[in-house]
Amino acid sequence: MAGMPVTHGLYDAFLAVARSGSFTSAARALGYTQSAVSRQVRSLEEEWGAELFERRPRGVRLTEAGRALLPHAEAVRDRLAAARAELTALRTLDGGLLRLGAFSSATAALVPRAQAAFRRRHPGVAVTRVEGPSVKHLGLVAAGEEDLAVVSPAVDVPPPPGVTLHHLLDEPMLVALERGHPSAGRRDVRLAELSGEEWIVGNERLEDTLFRPAVAAGFRPRTGLLAHDWIAKLGAVAAGLGVTLVPALAAASVRPDVALVTIHPEDVPHRRICAAAPGAPTAAATAFLGLLRETARELRAWGP
């Protein structure tokens, strides 16, 4: 019981000999000499502690131990072939899995478009997508539990080690107004003009949001309505209860009875949108990143 056999190229020799019934012809098939095959088989026999072939004057024949080993050796060979096929599929993007993450409003247009293009080109690759806050996705990518994520990282917080950010686009922020609002229909608007409005926000601490520069400049809006949900926010806007910020990427999916007006980037800065990739991105992640860039370029057609 010396231990597990150590090599397995030997199993190719074993299988070839078992198939052909002869060391000599197996050697020919493998491109070896007969002496090499003889020693390989002997080596296997020593490792397994049993004769695998019965030597006969006109060739060899499997012993009982050889017959017992044969299906296992075949299974091992087949399993390794399957592994090879799977790794090849991974490399050629004919298979595998892409674990995607994205923050919420990126899933309105940017990610779905890229995902559709990806599926057209690589239908064999399965894609899973998880929504969530950017910080969470950065952690998941760093931990190797996501292959790629679309995030909107804070400018002053460096990405976790092992994660590289790829800038995709800077997303303008829009303000959603009741359709009858005096500013509705304008091309853009300064924040000061809206300081008298009731602002519907998702976070009471405005200095933690994109409003930070505006707050520093003295902007102190009324923030009586808190809502995290888009449906709720826009419902309130449509009902004339107030105004709210909408990221440009989500503009297309806003209900038609609210008006959207661009805010000057000095007041509410453009939101930086990046792809977060691990240090060693998978082939699928790299391909998807390319499609994300492409989609971002198309979407960038909104700016001046």
Added chain:
Amino acid sequence: MAGMPVTHGLYDAFLAVARSGSFTSAARALGYTQSAVSRQVRSLEEEWGAELFERRPRGVRLTEAGRALLPHAEAVRDRLAAARAELTALRTLDGGLLRLGAFSSATAALVPRAQAAFRRRHPGVAVTRVEGPSVKHLGLVAAGEEDLAVVSPAVDVPPPPGVTLHHLLDEPMLVALERGHPSAGRRDVRLAELSGEEWIVGNERLEDTLFRPAVAAGFRPRTGLLAHDWIAKLGAVAAGLGVTLVPALAAASVRPDVALVTIHPEDVPHRRICAAAPGAPTAAATAFLGLLRETARELRAWGP
């Protein structure tokens, strides 16, 4: 696509690293140095054409390719462990299959007794038994399709190459007589005393049977009744239609209303009964051969 990976002790290293998440600790677990594991993993990565681990400052982590390979490597390891267990069971007679052959009348007492003893000692070994003429079994053993056979080979015909005969016993021949026959009840009888009887035989050409020496000496019995089946032969004897030869091993299974009397071995020679084993008998066959010898010794209690 250089070809199949060549070695597989490497897979132990791969699995150990995958489990521990570190080359160093995997090396400790395997009894290797860290550099050895590092190079083993590198070798695997070159064979598979993909990085399997992502090197990080505090250890390593599986890449996508590594994650894909992991279940295959585990399956290979498990399959080899199963093979090892099976070969061990074969060697220790805790498993496996013994393919047995025997000529018809050996299955009356000799083989079943040995088989029962074998099953008591090695209940894990499955035994299959096929009846048939001795020549057929000799061929099957030579062809490796039977592991052991009990045969009654012709004295002047050598066994096929690769088959060795192990003498078990010389079986006397008895004659079955109607219970009321004048010779019934005698200890033994000379064939000449029965030359007037009607002989029930299985083969019209007596010179091809055990009668050969008797025929050479002028024995010319009446052979009006041909029967191959024991039931038929003994039925005819019981009905007083004639007499027939019965091998001693079958004596115990003869119907009680016929008498059995030993024939002098000069008239009808003892039948040689042997075990036929291949050149490299299996462990089970060797064990069974020992039990056959033992059983034969017990059964030999009939002769002088």
Added chain:
DNA sequence: GCTAGACATTCGCTTGTCGCATGAGTGGGC
């Protein structure tokens, strides 16, 4: 009895693998 064919063995060389020691890079502690 001899020959042909198959496996085993010996020899010398190449290749691979190991341990040891060292280098390079990163994250945490002071």
Added chain:
DNA sequence: GCCCACTCATGCGACAAGCGAATGTCTAGC
């Protein structure tokens, strides 16, 4: 902000394993 501890990678020398070529050994068949 610097240093240290910990990780993996690599160069080096020694040893073992595996190879091809040639030779030996055995058996079936003529």
